[in-house]
Amino acid sequence: MGQEPEERRDFLPSLAHHVANLGLEVMVESGLGARMGYSDRDYFDASDRVRIVDRDTVLAQDVVLVLRSPDDRFELMRPGATLVSMLHFPTRVQRYRRLKELGIEAVSLDLIVDDNNRRLVENMEAVAWNGLEAGFEALAQTYPGFRTHHRAPIRVTIMGAGMVGKHAVESATKYGSLDRARALSGFPGVEVTVLGRNLTANENYLRERLRVTDLLVDAAYRSDSSRPLVRNEWIDDLPAHAVICDLSVDPYLLDASPPTVRGIEGIPQGSLKQYVFYPDDPNWRVTIPHGVAALSRRTTASCYSWPGIHPRACMHRYEEQLLPLLEVLFATGGAGRLRADGGHFERALYGASTRAWVALSVPGKVAKSSGKVANSG
Amino acid sequence: MHREPGERRDFLPSFVAALDAAGAEGIVAEKGYGSGMAIDESEYSAASSKLVFRDRVDCLAQEAVMQVRCMDEEDLEMLRPGTALLTMLHYTTRPDRVRRLAELRISGISLDGLIDDRGRRVIENLAAVADNGMEAAFDELAETHPAFDDPGRAPLRVTVLGSGAVGSHAVRAASRYGDHRRRDALAAAGVKGVEVVVVDYDLTGHESYMRTLLSATDMLVDATQRRDSTSHVIPNRWLADLPGHAVVLDLSADPYNFSVTPPIVKGIEGLPQGDLDQFVFHPDDSAYGGLDPRISTEHRRVALSCYSWPGRKPRECMEIYGAQLEPFLDVLINKPADAWDTNSSSPYERALARAEISRWLEARTS
Numbered sequence: 001m002g003q004e005p006e007e008r009r010d011f012l013p014s015l016a017h018h019v020a021n022l023g024l025e026v027m028v029e030s031g032l033g034a035r036m037g038y039s040d041r042d043y044f045d046a047s048d049r050v051r052i053v054d055r056d057t058v059l060a061q062d063v064v065l066v067l068r069s070p071d072d073r074f075e076l077m078r079p080g081a082t083l084v085s086m087l088h089f090p091t092r093v094q095r096y097r098r099l100k101e102l103g104i105e106a107v108s109l110d111l112i113v114d115d116n117n118r119r120l121v122e123n124m125e126a127v128a129w130n131g132l133e134a135g136f137e138a139l140a141q142t143y144p145g146f147r148t149h150h151r152a153p154i155r156v157t158i159m160g161a162g163m164v165g166k167h168a169v170e171s172a173t174k175y176g177s178l179d180r181a182r183a184l185s186g187f188p189g190v191e192v193t194v195l196g197r198n199l200t201a202n203e204n205y206l207r208e209r210l211r212v213t214d215l216l217v218d219a220a221y222r223s224d225s226s227r228p229l230v231r232n233e234w235i236d237d238l239p240a241h242a243v244i245c246d247l248s249v250d251p252y253l254l255d256a257s258p259p260t261v262r263g264i265e266g267i268p269q270g271s272l273k274q275y276v277f278y279p280d281d282p283n284w285r286v287t288i289p290h291g292v293a294a295l296s297r298r299t300t301a302s303c304y305s306w307p308g309i310h311p312r313a314c315m316h317r318y319e320e321q322l323l324p325l326l327e328v329l330f331a332t333g334g335a336g337r338l339r340a341d342g343g344h345f346e347r348a349l350y351g352a353s354t355r356a357w358v359a360l361s362v363p364g365k366v367a368k369s370s371g372k373v374a375n376s377g
Numbered sequence: 378m379h380r381e382p383g384e385r386r387d388f389l390p391s392f393v394a395a396l397d398a399a400g401a402e403g404i405v406a407e408k409g410y411g412s413g414m415a416i417d418e419s420e421y422s423a424a425s426s427k428l429v430f431r432d433r434v435d436c437l438a439q440e441a442v443m444q445v446r447c448m449d450e451e452d453l454e455m456l457r458p459g460t461a462l463l464t465m466l467h468y469t470t471r472p473d474r475v476r477r478l479a480e481l482r483i484s485g486i487s488l489d490g491l492i493d494d495r496g497r498r499v500i501e502n503l504a505a506v507a508d509n510g511m512e513a514a515f516d517e518l519a520e521t522h523p524a525f526d527d528p529g530r531a532p533l534r535v536t537v538l539g540s541g542a543v544g545s546h547a548v549r550a551a552s553r554y555g556d557h558r559r560r561d562a563l564a565a566a567g568v569k570g571v572e573v574v575v576v577d578y579d580l581t582g583h584e585s586y587m588r589t590l591l592s593a594t595d596m597l598v599d600a601t602q603r604r605d606s607t608s609h610v611i612p613n614r615w616l617a618d619l620p621g622h623a624v625v626l627d628l629s630a631d632p633y634n635f636s637v638t639p640p641i642v643k644g645i646e647g648l649p650q651g652d653l654d655q656f657v658f659h660p661d662d663s664a665y666g667g668l669d670p671r672i673s674t675e676h677r678r679v680a681l682s683c684y685s686w687p688g689r690k691p692r693e694c695m696e697i698y699g700a701q702l703e704p705f706l707d708v709l710i711n712k713p714a715d716a717w718d719t720n721s722s723s724p725y726e727r728a729l730a731r732a733e734i735s736r737w738l739e740a741r742t743s
Contacts, residue, residue, distance in 0.1 A: 153580055161551075191574060191580060193574050198571060301540075343398065
């Protein structure tokens with residue numbers, strides 16, 4: 001049920017195999033996984049309990065598992081059935097309300113957290129590694145000395161020391177790819193400098209830093225998304241060969257109040273179809289709203305969904321994280337029977353379910369029933 | 378069964394409840410269990426009716442024994458052959474202990490050896506390693522740096538050796554001065570923040586580059602996971618390049634061991650090995666005199682080292698360990714260790730099988 005043409009991710013045949021091994025009948029939508037090179041036969045062969053059916057039949061089952069929310073087909077689900085998907089309740093209030101109206105017991109994959117508020121189904125690592133892989137790939141093209149032994153260490157500046165920034169550090173020291181790191185073994189390596197918000201807010205310091213940066217990475221979670229961290233004209237401080245790698249995936253939302261702008265002003269928003277933009281790219285301005293300065297440019301790697309670059313690896317990762325959760329979900333009899341005081345995984349599933357969330361009277365707000373507004377989205 | 382007064386960690390009552398729920402037939406805790414964290418015995422008793430308090434000898438006589446930090450040799454010898462011992466065993470850096478466990482026919486299951494299919498530790502509190510170590514190190518730097526809270530100073534420079542799991546957490550902690558309250562206070566006063574530079578093994582071997590970097594470093598952090606723990610990353614003589622006010626923080630917790638050949642040494646040469654009773658060492662500390670004479674300690678800065686940084690905040694640490702262990706309890710309690718299968722469909726059984734000492738030894742020799 002992938003939605004955008006370039007979105008290729010679907011759950012893998014191995015997940016169908018594991019779920020069937022729990023003693024369940026598994027209905028797989030015909031064509032699932034086709035954009036990753038899987039055939040119906042691959043799923044069918046996963047288990048004797050797998051059947052290949054059409055989409056409507058899938059949606060009529062007791063539990064429906066789909067990565068991207070099937071918003072236009074909720075009506076095909078039965079009241080009381082369980083939907084497991086990326087549902088983003090806090091930022092998709094209408095979706096939440098519709099599910100409640102239809103009596104669908106939903107569990108949002110992006111909201112499953114443990115007792116320490118750590119997401120159990122996530123792929124921040126792929127955001128960093130896939131983004132940096134593309135960033136270094138571009139730098140290898142733009143930086144004439146990239147493959148010379150006498151060059152200085154490549155200097156990577158990462159803005160943001162949160163979860164994505166953390167993975168970006170490790171990835172950057174390995175050129176975004178273990179294969180590339182092995183190939184460049186013996187070359188001067190990579191020096192990674194990480195800046196928290198107290199330094200990114202210092203213009204003089206930041207502009208000095210940009211002058212000695214080969215690869216600039218935006219992994220910042222901004223407290224004020226209405227202002228960029230790097231104004232467009234500051235991009236001219238970067239060396240001409242420098243590459244910008246955008247891991248934050250913040251959109252331009254100029255009509256919102258307050259408006260949202262990208263952390264680095266004037267860079268395009270990439271997609272799975274195109275995620276590298278050279279300064280003279282004819283598509284540079286396509287995703288940048290009128291009025292946003294974009295004259296200063298460096299080669300930029302940007303993608304709204306970095307994990308989708310390597311769909312099989314991404315789905316394998318999700319599968320590893322999901323299996324123990326699904327085991328508990330099926331054992332309890334669906335999302336409607338989850339208990340807030342159950343075991344480790346049951347608690348986590350409950351906390352991500354429609355039952356644990358309530359729509360607030362404040363427009364556009366959904367919160368956990370404890371009253372705490374969730375910050376994950 | 379704590380090895381020094383500073384070690385206060387015990388599993389929490391919530392974990393006892395989880396043991397009960399997972400099907401434990403009986404649970405025996407040592408008298409005074411949890412007292413280091415001010416948890417009364419009644420809280421444990423309320424968590425499970427199967428729990429009884431007994432003396433240490435009785436605890437060690439059970440079929441399965443769990444504690445965070447591995448007990449000493451004397452207690453190990455009191456375990457019965459066949460006992461399942463679940464604790465931090467650190468197989469790779471404690472070869473003597475591995476040998477002894479094998480001799481005693483104890484079924485060790487190393488908490489630090491519980492890894493997922495991608496080789497990542499499952500029972501870990503690396504965030505606390507970084508946070509607690511960095512918090513202590515910035516406390517010291519605030520004393521040694523002549524302009525720590527001066528709005529006119531340059532950004533502090535923290536150099537982190539290693540970009541793995543500990544290094545990544547160290548970056549995050551360093552960018553916040555190890556304590557977000559300190560960061561907020563300094564930011565409000567207009568003091569410039571922290572610039573964190575991370576270098577991995579492909580740069581740490583370049584002496585001229587490293588010595589230049591060290592000369593501009595306010596805090597040097599060892600967060601390496603060395604492939605070869607018999608050689609230093611930073612020889613002691615390089616420490617001479619650090620500014621006099623610099624602080625050296627050891628997050629790796631690698632011990633010295635001169636009883637094996639070649640000896641195991643710390644990543645930064647000349648640091649004492651700290652514990653929860655003492656983790657700060659000023660240059661004139663007597664601990665330097667206790668190090669093996671083969672270790673050069675000529676160049677010294679204020680150094681911080683602790684075998685267990687998470688133990689500084691025991692309750693928070695045990696909440697995390699308890700939550701991480703809970704999914705394993707079903708297999709641990711209901712399936713004998715010799716039946717655990719590294720190819721099981723259960724990720725928890727696979728991880729337990731890999732962490733069990735006999736299979737670990739088999740995998741190492743195959």
